[in-house]
Amino acid sequence: MSYTAAALLGALVAVLLDLFVLKVQLVRRAVFWATYPIIITFQLLSNGFLTGRNIVMYDPGAILGLRIAYAPVEDLIFGFALVLLTLDLWVWWGRRGVQRTPAAGDGSRLLSRINAGKIKAGQNKTGKIKTGKIKR
């Protein structure tokens, strides 16, 4: 099997786990797709270093040859599988009640300042404090 096929298979397995086995369904959530551009930026940077400086080298016969910032495009698919599986397991354990708290942002002064700003902005627009509804 080529790296191309292995990467596609890995990503497919990760998505199937996400949707049907772990049923975390992160690929259907805004928070996942809001996070992914940040992750992919850092992935391109670090992957670019690893491949551009020949720390990791690839068999030309195992990849398509299409490269983004030095890294074979297969690495992006490999990275997607790695990140999706990771975040799925993290949320899955949370759903099972493992250390849901302290939640992200609990105790952050910076974050309460950001959110105070958000509420203020909401007040200015609507005249009252917005009550956050659950959004997907």
Place this chain on the structure above:
Amino acid sequence: MRHLSYLLVLAGCFGAAIWLEPILRVNVLRRWRRLLLTVVPVVLVFVLWDLAAIAAGHWHFDPAQTTGVVFPGGLPLDEVLFFVVVPVCAILGFEAVRAVLRRPAGDEPAGDGSAGGG
């Protein structure tokens, strides 16, 4: 110094994300049991993938730019650490985004957190 190249890339990744723990209080390292339960299976799965890829000749590593500590199957320690550092950074980023955007991920306690938190 050159044999630390791979580790320096990992240190860069880690440095780019770890500030989220004290500054945004994402509380990922504080929830270390959940973190371990997540990262250990990921390391296992991807180390197996890596071993298979090395055996198939998909990729190889420059011995001059890695620590020189190599596990059976030709897997450098550096590469194993990659599968620890990248997941930890991904979770730090994910928790930071959800804390700022206040969007649910599906593991919120019932009637708490983002449900009423406006």
